[in-house]
């Protein structure tokens with residue numbers, strides 16, 4: 001037997017233990033180990049029943065995704081399908097009990113369903129999350145799951161990919177029993193119990209496959225939901241097709257359909273991009289010069305300065321993680337306003353069933369208020385979220401420096417300001433860091449962690465670790481104007497304005513990017529965040545504007561008219577009382593007036609040009625950021641854009657997207673734009689170099705000694 005799979009036999013019960021840390025991924029080697037164990041069991045009449053169990057913290061969390069990535073890149077030709085092995089287990093002729101704990105995901109659940117009985121510890125999660133990787137279950141999951149849980153449940157699990165609790169899995173028939181105490185002991189006892197009983201083969205259980213009429217409704221609703229909620233994704237629709245084949249075809253035929261759809265998805269750009277995003281989210285947690293064993297500080301109490309849009313959301317983030325928060329404002333009225341919006345947000349979440357009322361009540365108890373800086377004396381961390389002004393922020397930091405305990409971390413939520421400048425207002429620059437949350441802070445997963453010139457490794461390691469506890473994706477970035485996300489977003493939105501100035505309509509620009517997959521168009525996004533935020537920053541930084549370069553002007557003109565976006569009921573669009581946008585003819589006529597006054601020739605602009613100009617601007621600025629080391633790797637930029645700016649995950653992020661369509665192609669197009677549109681389009685030196693060398697951003701990152 002191999003180290004990865006152990007086989008033991010005690011009193012007629014065979015136990016197969018999978019031991020492939022950290023998550024018992026079902027790699028080819030594990031599959032071979034299981035096959036070897038099955039061969040030994042098949043020929044041993046003394047074995048009356050079998051138990052499969054995972055060593056460590058979980059059952060099998062799925063097939064080995066790394067092997068897929070290699071298969072897609074042609075590094076390995078073909079991975080032996082799991083299907084024949086699962087049929088052998090199903091046909092073993094002696095009851096097989098699958099003992100689950102932690103997670104049984106993807107190939108792990110498919111293996112479990114090939115068994116005859118499934119038991120689990122409470123708290124176990126099962127699921128078919130393959131669609132999140134742009135693929136579908138490929139080892140019979142779309143054929144066995146509807147037979148166990150019914151068509152509707154199987155469609156929900158395979159098309160949406162969300163994990164299901166053990167309690168829910170028991171109710172829907174995926175599990176046969178929940179057990180307490182030691183799982184192996186319980187499993188062996190269960191195996192003894194069923195040893196003499198029949199071994200029901202999941203593939204022969206057709207009673208839950210429903211009628212064509214029932215299923216037609218289920219599939220139609222699921223396809224509509226997939227098209228609206230998982231816009232642009234191929235895999236959810238493929239998963240539904242595969243389950244439909246299970247309701248119409250014999251098991252073997254259904255498996256063939258599944259195999260065809262699986263392979264089609266696997267070799268799609270979408271799957272490559274989504275697997276890039278999966279590993280990327282794990283890669284960004286690794287900081288080359290801040291090793292895993294770097295000591296961290298405890299963060300058990302937090303202070304927040306400013307209870308406005310961001311301060312309130314940030315308070316909820318910490319409370320949701322069980323960390324007590326002390327919220328400070330300038331006066332009682334401002335505090336009451338801040339608390340009221342927090343309570344309203346929680347009430348909405350409870351109404352939508354995201355939280356129980358008990359959860360909400362407990363969280364609200366963790367949020368306390370003050371008007372006195374002095375009360376931050378015991379805080380482990382203080383996050384400042386006051387107005388975006390350097391003078392005010394330095395004032396706040398000098399106050400915090402005066403009252404906070406020596407090893408407290410002082411963090412700022414600034415979107416654009418210089419972290420080192422803010423830190424210079426304190427005597428402890430090594431304890432100052434940027435924690436840049438995104439609005440709404442209690443919803444957006446991204447947390448840009450901004451490293452100052454003096455920020456200590458302990459403080460960085462503490463904040464990277466804290467981001468996981470806060471259920472955020474923490475990305476470490478360097479200190480520059482706008483850091484990574486906003487620094488790229490500025491040019492992206494500027495280009496969107498230029499396109500409007502040259503004749504594209506507001507809706508044409510937003511629709512083109514929406515069709516490309518962005519969660520929202522650039523102009524509508526401006527209305528959401530508030531056009532005045534950028535206007536204030538542009539006014540404050542007029543002196544930094546490069547001379548001789550074209551400046552976008554329409555948004556400033558809209559702000560001068562008080563059109564700040566959703567918050568004023570009008571911006572690029574006009575909004576009804578439910579903040580529903582509609583095109584505003586007044587804006588179109590203002591634009592025509594302003595562009596004719598500015599003598600800007602008008603022309604028809606294709607959706608393709610709109611997308612290229614906006615997305616290639618992101619890539620060009622991303623290349624500068626990467627070369628300057630403001631982002632550690634190209635994937636860090638991608639993870640920032642997938643989790644903070646609504647970039648479609650199935651395109652992998654701006655840098656991955658450029659690598660996918662070809663860096664040379666992007667470079668050549670940017671050179672064309674530079675010719676026609678001016679020096680905002682000067683290609684980034686790194687982009688030019690990679691294009692000339694035929695290299696990718698991923699290669700650049702890996703060559704720079706940090707993974708892609």
Ligand code: T1G
Pocket residue numbers: 022023025026061062063064065066082103105106107108110129130133135136137138139141279282283
């Ligand atoms: N394959 C390879 N590596 C994996 C892996 C997998 N399935 N799952 C996790 N890892 C690595 C991960 O990259 C990280 O590595 C380490 O394990 C710890 O993971 C045939 C086709 C289980 C909930 O999609 O959702 O089965 O960074 O940091 O936060 O139909 O991992 O330390 O080097 O995420 O505790 C379907 C994927 C596969 C589940 C644990 N399965 N995994 O979360 O730890 S496709 C999935 C997860 C499939 C079949 C199909 C999570 C987790 P490193 P981690 P965690």
Ligand code: NAD
Pocket residue numbers: 305306307308309310311328329330334384385386387388389392396413414415416436437438439529
């Ligand atoms: P906001 O105007 O909604 O809230 C700022 C709050 O700070 C106000 O309630 C104000 O009363 C309070 N305040 C000012 N001085 C104070 C003091 N001395 N003590 C305590 N409270 C004080 O602003 P916001 O949108 O929440 O932005 C706050 C910070 O977060 C800014 O730096 C901004 O750039 C940044 N940010 C904003 C967003 C966004 O989308 N709004 C996103 C990320 C980061």
